Amino acid sequence: MSASGLSITLRDLADQPMVNERRIAIGLSWCAVVATTCGAMLLVTASPAFAADTYRVSVGLSAFYTFEEGRGDTVKDRSGSGKSLDLKIEKPSAVSWEDDALVVRSATKIESVHPATKLAEQTKQSNAWTIEAWIKPANASQKGPARIVSMSNNSVQRNFTLGQERDQYQVRLRATSTSENGLPETASGTAKVGTKLSHVVFTRQSDGGVNFYVDGEQTASRKVAGQLSNWDGGFPLILANERTSERPWLGEFHLVAIYSRSLSDAEVSQNYAAGPKAGIDPHEAQRRARVKAEQTFATKVAPLFARHCLECHDSISKKGDLDLSRKVDAMAGGESGKVILPGDADRSPLWEQIVSGDMPPQGPGLSPSDQAVIKEWIDDGAVWSIHTIDPAVYASKPGASDHWVQRLTVPEYIETVRSAVGVDISEEAKRLLPPDLRADGFSNTAYNLSVDLKHVEAYSQLAEVIVQRMDVLEFAKRFSKSQSLNTDATARKFVASAGEWLLRGPLDDREVVNYSGVLTAVASAGGDYEQGVGLMVEAMLQSPRFIYRIERQPDGGGSRRVTDFELASRMSYILWGGPPDAVLMKAARDGRLTDKDRCRAEVERMLKDRRAIERSKQFAIDWLNLSRLTNMQPNPERFPDWTPELGIDMHAETLAFFEELVWKQERPMSDLFDAQFTYATPRLAKHYGWKPQGNGLRRYDLSSEPVRGGLLTQGSVLTIGGDDASMVTRGLFVMRDLLRGVIGAPPPGVDTTPVPPKPGMTHRDVAEDRIQNESCGGCHIKFESLAFGLEQFDGLGAFHLKDEFGNQLRSEGQLVVPGEAKPQPYETPADLMKLLSTSDRVRETLTWKVTQFAMGRPLGARDVTEVERIHQAATGAGGRYADVVTAVVMSDLVQKTRSQDEP
Template sequence: MLSRFFYSTSLVFITSSFALADFAALQAVVADHCVKCHGPTASKGGVRLGPLESSSVVLKNRKLWRNAIAQIEKGEMPPEGEKPVPKETLAKAAAWVKSTLDAADKADRERPDPGRPVIRRLNRGEYNRTIRDLTGVDLDVAGAVGMPDETVGEAFDNLAEALNIPASLMEKYFAAAEMVLDKLYLPPKKKNGKFEPDMLRDKILAPKDPREAIQRFGERVYRRPMTAKETDRYMALFQETKAGGATVEAAMRPVLKAMLVSPNFLLRIEREKPAGAGAVYRISDPELAVRLSYFLWSSMPDDELAKLAAAGELSKPAVLEAQVRRMLADPKAKALTEEFASQWLRLRKLPEARPSTEFFPTFNGKLRQAMAGEATAFFDHLRTGDRSVLELIDADYVFVNADLAKHYDISGVTTQEFTKVALTDPNRGGLLGMGSILAMTSHTSRTSPTLRGKYILDVLLGTPPPPPPPDAGTIDESKNKGKNPKNFREQLAQHASRAVCANCHAKIDPLGFGLENFDAIGRWRPASPDVDSSGKLPSGEQFKGPAELKKILMSRKGMFVENMTGKMLAYALGRELIPSDEPLIKSISADMEKNGYKFSRLVIDIAQSYPMLHRRNLGSNDEAK
C-alpha cells in the first residue's frame, strides 16, 4: 500500500514539475477550441477533454490526450469552420502534454502495476476445452446443455468483469457434469472382438487407492495442489457412498460430480498472499502455468507444464520461453485463432453479414464457411510458421479451397482443403482482401465504404471514430432528388455534408473507398465510373485501389502493432487495459520491430511481461470500484 502511495505522490510531482505556463496554454486551447464540443454539456464521439481543472485529468486517460494533441497538430482538429489554434499556444500545450505523459510512463516503468486482481470464470470455450483435456470427453458440452453465450459487446469474452455466474448458469453446470460423467461411465468399447481399454477412464475410476486417485485427479481439476482438508471432504463423500453398497467406480461418481461443479474448477482463483492490502508480488509457478495455458490454449496446463511448475522451473526466463514456443507449436494453440483472433477481427460476426442472396446468389452458407476457413487458416499460419504479424495488413499469398478460389478467380485449386496460393496481384493479400472482412463491412445490396473505413480505423489501427450523431440516419435516395448524384460516392458525400458529420466521414470514407474494387462479397471488379477506389486522407496522402491503400497502412505499422499488442495483452490478462500498461505495449512493440515482427515474439514478450508474472492484493481503491 505504501508503494502505491509513493507512486501517487510521484505523479503529483511529475505534473507539477513542468512549466505552469505550458499547462495554462493547454487550458487555453481546451477552453477556447475544445469544450464547446468536448466539454461538460457536450461530449461528441464520447470524447470529453474539459473542463481542465487540474493536470490529473490528463493522466487519467493518456491515450485520449495523445490522440487529441496529434489530431490538433495534424490540423484535423478543430474542424473546418472553427477558428484555428495559435501556433505558439499549441506548441506549449503539446510540449506540456507530451512531457507530462512521458514522465508518467517513466514512473510506470519504474513502479509497474499488474492491475486490479481478478477472479475469472471459465467461459464457454475454455469450459469445453478444459473438460476435453481433463476427461477426454471432446464435444460441445456447454452448447449441449444450453449454456448462454457470453455477452461482451466488442470486448473479449474472457475478461473477468463480464464473467458472472447467475443461478441459471449453475443449473447448466450441474447438467453438464452429469453429461460428462455419462460419457465417462460408458462401457468399454469392443474392437476386433476384444474390449478396448480406456486408459483415461481406468486412470480416473479404477485405482487401487481411492484417496490417491481423488488427490491426483482433484489437483488436475483444481489446477493447483489440494489441501488435506479438501481431500478429506471428497474422501468422506466417497466412503459414504461406498458404505451404501456401491462399487468403487459408482462411489467415485458423486465425488467427480462435486469436483466438476466446484468453484475451484469453474473459476480461476489466485489466492492473496499475507502481504497487506495493495501489496505486489510474484505469482507462483503453478499460477503461472494456469495463466499461460489459458492464454495460449484456452485450457488447463498439460503434464509437462504442471511438472515444471511444481518443480519451480517454469518462471525461469529460458524455460518459460521454451515452453511458450512448445505450446505455440501444439495443435491446442489453435485456440488463439478461434478465441483471440476471431474476436479481435470480429470474425464471429460473419454469420450475420448483411449481403443477401437476392442480390448476391453465390453468397450462401457454403461460401460463408469457406470465407471463415480462409481467415482461420491465415491466422493459424502466422502462428505455426512464426510469420510477421504485418502480413495481416499485406501478404503475397492467400489460403483458399476450391469454392473460394473460384470466387476469387484463382485457378488451379480443386480440393476442399485450404491451400496456400502465391499471389501475383498485390491487391488481394491480407485481411482487407478477405471475403469475410469485406462481406462483414457491406450492406444488403452494396458495399459500405463507411463500414470498411471504420473497420480499418477501429479494428486494425485502434483509433475508432466517434459514433454517429443520433439523427445521422442512412442514405435516403428520396433526398437526392434534384441533386443528380452521378454515383454512390456522390450520394455518400451529400449524405455526409452536414458539418457535424463531415469531419469524421473525411477520415473514414476515403479508407473504405480504397476497397471499392471489391464488391459486397469480396469479388474483384475493375475501375469504372461507378467503381472509384481513389482516396485522399486528411493528412493529404492520396492513393488508388487496395494495393496503394495497404502501402499507406504499412507506413502506419507502428500503430497497427501497438494496437494488436494491446488487444493480445488484454486477452492474456483477462482485464481491460489501464494507463500503466501503455509503456509495456510500446516496449513490446519496439521489441517486435527489432525481431522482424514475428508472431512468437509478441506472445513471448506478453508471457514474460510484468503483469503476466505479478499480482497485487486487493486495495482500498479496488474495493471502492
C-alpha cells in the same frame, strides 16, 4: 517491473569484484588482530566491520523493522510493501529503546496491530520465504524454543517461528508436509547462540530446499517439502513471545526482515556485509519511485491531457504550435517557448494557464483535485512514461480494465474437459451452454462472462455426461494405486492429488475434507470405489475452481508475483486455451516457473504444440468477428448466388491464410495485410472471379492479382460492410480494429439511415458529401475515407469496376493515422494494403489486440507502459504472433497481479 532494465541490479552488484573484496574484508575482521601491549603480541577479538557502502537486498521485502523509533509503544513496518504491518508493544515498561535497537528486558510481546495477512498471501504466491534478524540474545540458556519472531495462533499452531533453544536457533516452518506446529523444525546447529550481536537468516526456496545462516556462514541445509499454501492469514506477527505469552525471549532487536522469496548465498552475504543499520537499497527505492512516477503519469496525468488538452494540442491541431500528445514535442514547447519546467510548476506556463482557467478554453476548467495532480506531477520532475498519449487508451468505460474472475469460455471449457479427463464434450457443450457474447471486441472479455441458472443447469448435466463417458478407474490410477475407500488418509491423499490436477492447483484443507467426504459417504452407503471416484469427479467438474480461473488478490493493495500454479494456468490458457499439461504442472509444483529462463523455455515448448495454433485462430475469429459469417443472410434479390456454404468457405479462407502466414511461414503479423496468397474452395474461387484449381481448400498465388492480397481483400472481412458495402462500417473497422482510433457515437436524433447509391452517385460520392457537411464532416473524415480504397468490392467481397447503376468505382484515397498530422495517399487497394502492413500504428494495434485477448479484459491506463514494453520486446524479436504472445506471458501483466486500488 524488473529493476534490471533501469540500473545495475542487486545481483550485478553482488557479482562485482569490489563486493567480493568487501566480503573478504568482513571475513578477516572476525579473525584475531594483533595488538601491541608492553611490547608483547596480544590476540583480541574484533567486532564485525560493516561495509557502510554495501546495500541491503530489498527486492521481495514483505515486512521490515529497523527499530529506529527511539521511543513509544509502536514499531513501524518500513518495507513499503502492501498495507503496513506495524507492531504494538504490550508492556512498554518491559523494554528500552537504545541506539537503533529495542532491548527486551522482561517478558512481554510485540504483536502486529492486525493479522499478518499480507505475509501469508505473499508467501503462498511465491512458495518461498526468508526470515532475517540482527539480534543479541540476553543469554544462551533460553529455551522453549523462546520465540524471537513468530507468526502463530498459539504454541501449537503457526506459520513460522524463529526461536532460540539454548545454544542454537530453530525455525519451525509450516508446509503441507509438516504439522500445524511446523514440525519437524530446522536447527542452526549447536553453539551458534552467544550474547553478541548476531546475524541470523533462514531461507526456503520454492522447491523446498532450506538453508540456515549465522553470521554469514551456512550452518544447516535440508528439505522442507510441499507447499506453503496452508499458511493461515489470520495469524498475527509477534516478536519476543508466543501469542499466548508463555514463550518469552529476552535480548536486543536491531533489525527484522521478512521476504516473500528465498535469498541466495550471495544475497545473504550482502546483507551480512551491510550490517544492521542498512536500510532499503537505494537502487530499489529509486526503482519503486520511478515505477510510481511512471504509473502516476500513465494513470492520472495522461488521462487529463487526453480529455482536456489534446482536442487543441495534439499532433494534428497543434494550437499555438504546442503538441501535448508526445513527450519530445511537449517538452520542446510551442511558439512561446517551453511550457513545462520539470521540478517547478509555479514557473511553468502550462500550470499558469491551467490555474488561471485559460486551459482548457471551452467548458469547465480542471477541478481542484485534477489541478493538484498536474502541479504535483510537474513539481516531482514531470516524468513522462509513455511515448504518445493515445486517446484510445482512455476510451474504455470506467472499471472495464479492472481484474475480473474469468469464467471459461465455451471453447475453453471444451478443451479443459478434453485435456483433464480425455472426454470430447464439444457437441453437448455447444448445445447446452449459452453462447459467449462479444464485448470490447472479444468473446473472452471477463466482465461479460456471467453465469446464470441456464449455465448452472448445463454444467450439472455436462458433468454427469463426462463421468459417464470416462474410464473412471483408469483416471483414478493416475493418482493412487489403492482402490479402497476405507482409509481416510488414503482418500485424502488421493483427493489432494486428483484435485490438484482437475482444479489446476493445490487444494486447501477444507477442500480436501469436503471432497474426501464424498468418497466416505459413498463407502458408508455401500457404494464401490468407481462410484465414489465418479461422484467426486462430478463434484469437482462443477466446482467454481473448474469453471472459473480464480486467483487470490494482493492483500493491502499493491501488486505481487503470481504463484507458480497461477502462472501455469495463465500461461496455458493464453497459449493453448486450456489447462496446464502434466509437464507444466510439474514445473509449477517444483517452483521452476519463477525462474524467467525456465518459464521462457516452457513458453517455447508450448508454442510448438498444435493447441497454440488453435488458440491463435480463436484470436483471429474474435478479432475479425468471423462467427457472424454463419448467420449472414444477404438480400437474395441483390445476391442470388449466396449460400451459407459460401460464408463457411470465407471463414475457412481467413483461418487457413492466418495459419499459413503466422505459423508455417512465421512472418510478422503486419504481413497479414498484404501477403500475396490466400486459400479458396472452388465455390469461393468462382465468387472471386478465379479459375478453380481443384477440390477442397487450395492455396492461390496472388502475386499477379492487382486488387487481392491480405485480410482486407478477403470476403470474411469485406462482408463487415453489409449488403451496401457501407463505408461507415468498413471505415470504422479500419479505424478501430487496425488503427486503434477513437470516435464518439453520433449525436442523438441524427438520422443514420444509409443513403443508397443511384445513377451518377456512388457510395463514395455519398460519403464525400457527408465529409463536406459542416455538422458531420468533423467525425466522418476520420474514418469513412479509410474505406475509399475498398469501394470496388461489393457487400460480399466480389470485385467490380462499376456498380449496379453503371457508376465508375474508384480506389484512390488517403490513410489518416490517429496521432499523425500528415495523411498518406494511395491509388489502389494494393497501395492501401502496403501502407497498413508497414504502419507502426497497425503493428502497435496488433500487439494491443493480442494482449487484450490474452488478458481477457480491455486494456486501460494502468497497462499502457507495460504494453509498450511488450510491443518493444515483440518487435525486437521479429513481430510474429509467437513473439507477441511470448512477450505478453513474460511481462508483468501476466507474471504479476495487482489489486484494483493500485494505480
